[in-house]
C-alpha cells in the first residue's frame with residue numbers, strides 16, 4: 001500500500017475502447033429475504049481495469065460472482081460478451097470459458113500437480129491436445145515465475161506460489177475477462193507483493209480486470225476506475241486519483257480513512 | 263562454541279552456521295523405535311510387559327495345537343482318537359467343497375479360469391503400473407459379469423451348471439465381488455443425487471437410501487427369496503441367486519451412498535466453484551475434481567463397507583445358498599466328520615481373514631500413494 005502520490009493517475013483512460021464487454025442493468029439479488037445487491041448498473045469496457053472496494057459484507061464478492069454466474073441474480077440483466085446470463089446452462093458455460101476467476105482461498109485442485117491444474121480445463125473444456133495444453137501451461141507458469149514447480153502438488157507450495165499458479169491456471173483458458181476476489185488477503189505480507197506484481201504485469205496485457213481488493217497502492221497503479229460499494233449498492237465510482245483524493249460521499253470518506261490509517 | 267552462544271542472556275549475533283547432523287542413535291534404529299514406542303513411560307512399559315506375557319500364554323499352545331500335535335491326513339474322525347491338537351483331516355478331503363460347493367468336478371476349471379480372468383481384469387484397476395485403468399474398470403462392471411456368467415453358468419456349448427450347484431468360496435466370492443463392484447458406482451450416483459438441487463431426484467435418492475438402510479439385511483434376503491416370487495407374474499421368476507444378489511446390491515449401495523456423501527461434504531465449496539469458474543460442466547467437474555478427492559477421503563470408509571459386505575455374504579446361508587459358511591457347517595454334520603467343528607470353522611475363518619485383510623492392506627497402501635501432502 002504505497003502512499004506514493006506521484007504515481008497516482010498514471011493510468012491513461014483516454015486510450016480505452018468504448019466497446020462494452022460487460023453490461024449490468026438494474027440488477028438485484030437476494031439471499032432468501034436478504035437484499036444483497038440493489039439496482040446495480042455497471043458497464044465495463046474492453047480492456048478496462050476496475051477495482052472494487054467497500055466494507056465487509058457490502059456485496060463485493062457477490063457482485064463479481066454474479067458475472068460468471070457462481071451466484072444467480074433475480075432481477076435485471078447481466079450481459080457478458082453479448083451473452084445474457086439466464087438459466088440456459090449452455091450459455092453459462094460459454095460465459096465461464098471467457099471469464100477467469102481468482103479466489104481468496106486459491107482453490108487449486110490438491111489432487112493434481114501444478115501442471116495438471118493448468119492443463120485440465122484447456123484439455124477438457126477447450127479440447128486442446130495435451131501436448132499443446134502443456135506447452136501453453138508452461139508458458140504461463142513461466143510468466144508467473146514458477147515454471148520449476150510444474151510437477152509439484154499445490155500442497156507443497158507457499159500461499160503466494162499457489163495464488164500465482166491459480167492465475168496461470170485461469171490464463172490457460174485464454175479468458176477475455178479476469179475476476180479477482182481479494183486474491184491477496186489470505187497471504188502473508190511478504191507474499192502479497194509477488195502476487196500483485198504478477199497482476200500488474202497482467203494489467204499491461206490489456207486484460208479486462210475486475211478486482212475486489214483493499215490494496216490501494218495496486219488500485220492507484222493499475223485501475224482505470226475505482227468502485228466503492230456499501231450495503232449492496234454502488235455508492236461512488238471515479239478515477240483513482242479523484243476517488244482517493246477527492247471522495248464525495250461521507251461513507252467513502254469514512255471507509256478510506258479507516259483503511260488508509262494503518 | 264562460546265558460553266554466550268549456549269546461553270545468550272545478553273545480546274547475541276550468530277557468526278557461524280551450525281552444521282547439519284544425523285539424529286542421535288536413541289531416536290533411530292530398532293533400539294530407538296522400541297524406546298519410543300514400547301518403553302516410553304512406566305505405564306507404557308508395564309503394558310508392553312503385560313502384552314508380552316499374554317502372548318506367551320496364548321501363542322505357544324495355539325501353535326502346538328494347530329501345527330505340532332495336529333493331524334493332517336486321515337480318512338474319518340476315527341483317526342482323530344489320541345490326537346491332542348487339531349484334527350485337520352476333513353480339510354484336504356473336503357477341500358473341493360469348501361472352494362467350489364457342488365460345482366461338478368470336471369467343470370471346476372471354469373471357476374478357476376473365471377477367477378484368474380477376474381484377477382487379470384482387476385490388476386490395471388488396482389495398480390497404476392499396468393496401463394488401461396479406465397477401460398479395465400468399465401469392463402469390470404459392464405463386460406466381466408457377462409464373461410463370468412457364460413463361464414460359470416455355461417452357454418455357447420459349455421455345459422450348463424445351474425446356480426444352485428454353486429457354492430463354497432466360489433459363491434461367496436461371486437456374491438462379494440458383484441456386490442462390491444456394483445454398490446460403489448450406484449452408491450456414488452445415489453450420493454450425488456442426494457445432494458442434487460433438483461427436488462425430485464433428491465427425494466427419490468433419499469427415499470431409496472433411507473428405505474434400504476432401515477431394513478435388516480436378513481429381511482432383505484428373505485424378501486428377495488420368498489416374498490418377491492409371490493408378486494411377480496409366473497414365468498418371469500428370476501433365478502434365486504440373482505434375486506438375493508440384487509437385494510444385496512441395493513442394501514450395499516445405500517450404505518455406500520452415505521459413505522461417499524461423507525466425502526462429498528468434506529470437500530470445501532471452493533473446489534466446485536473453481537471447477538465451474540473454469541467452465542467445467544457438472545459431470546466433468548464431478549469426474550475430474552470432486553469425486554477423485556471425495557473418494558480418496560473416504561477410502562477407509564469404503565473399504566470398511568467392502569469388508570463388511572464380504573463378511574455379510576455369510577448371511578445368504580440363511581436362505582439356503584450354499585456359501586462358504588454353510589459348507590463349513592454342513593461338512594461337520596456328516597457322521598464321518600462329526601466333532602470337527604473347530605477345525606472346519608477355523609479353516610473358513612482363515613479364508614475370510616485372508617480376503618478381508620488383503621483389502622485392508624490394499625486400502626492403506628492406496629491412501630499412502632494418493633497422499634499429495636495436502637491438508638485441509
Ligand SMILES: Nc1ncnc2c1ncn2[C@@H]1O[C@H](COP(=O)(O)OP(=O)(O)OP(=O)(O)O)[C@@H](O)[C@H]1O
Nearest residue numbers: 031032034036054055056057058059060061062063
Ligand atoms: N450464500 C449465502 N447465503 C446467505 N447470505 C450470504 C451468502 N453469501 C453471502 N451472504 C451475505 O451477503 C452479504 C454480502 O456478502 P459478500 O460475500 O458479497 O460480501 P463482501 O463484500 O465480499 O464481504 P467481504 O469483504 O467480507 O468478503 C453478507 O452479508 C453475507 O453474509
Ligand SMILES: [Mg+2]
Nearest residue numbers: 060061062182
Ligand atoms: Mg468477499
